[in-house]
Amino acid sequence: MAYYAFLDENNIVTDVISGIDEDDLSTLPSEFNSWEEFYGDFRGQTCKRTSYNTIGNTHRDGGTAFRGNYAGIGYIYDEANDVFYPPQIYTSWTLDTNTWLWKAPIDLPDDPDNEYFWNESTQNWDIQDNIVTD
Numbered sequence: 001m002a003y004y005a006f007l008d009e010n011n012i013v014t015d016v017i018s019g020i021d022e023d024d025l026s027t028l029p030s031e032f033n034s035w036e037e038f039y040g041d042f043r044g045q046t047c048k049r050t051s052y053n054t055i056g057n058t059h060r061d062g063g064t065a066f067r068g069n070y071a072g073i074g075y076i077y078d079e080a081n082d083v084f085y086p087p088q089i090y091t092s093w094t095l096d097t098n099t100w101l102w103k104a105p106i107d108l109p110d111d112p113d114n115e116y117f118w119n120e121s122t123q124n125w126d127i128q129d130n131i132v133t134d
Contacts, residue, residue, distance in 0.1 A: 001018050003016055003049065003070070004018075004019050004035070005071035006039075006046070006047055007047070013076075013077065013084065019039060022049055048067070054066050057099050068084050069085055081097070083100045084100070091120070092104070104118055115127070
């Protein structure tokens with residue numbers, strides 16, 4: 001099984017489906033060169049394969065990373081670099097082109113006793129108050 005992302009005219013992911021494995025060409029209609037092309041023609045959108053096992057430009061099972069990250073709805077497809085990355089959450093964060101994930105201006109504190117959230121107005125990590133534990 002393979003996964004395919006459909007893109008709008010701005011290269012934003014609008015849908016992700018499971019489909020026929022990209023290596024199984026036995027049932028691919030002869031007028032198409034790939035399943036990406038087939039699914040794209042069927043939907044009338046650009047279609048790009050995406051790897052369920054790729055996150056942060058690393059394959060979680062030790063395989064070869066594919067297109068930066070598994071595409072989700074709202075993700076951006078960067079055609080020049082042939083990668084997917086999530087939308088920017090905070091304006092102060094920058095896109096790390098090694099992982100294709102957004103990175104805060106300062107690292108998250110290494111503090112296992114507390115949970116933190118990013119405070120965009122102070123440009124810092126704040127301790128999460130009122131954490132309910134069982």
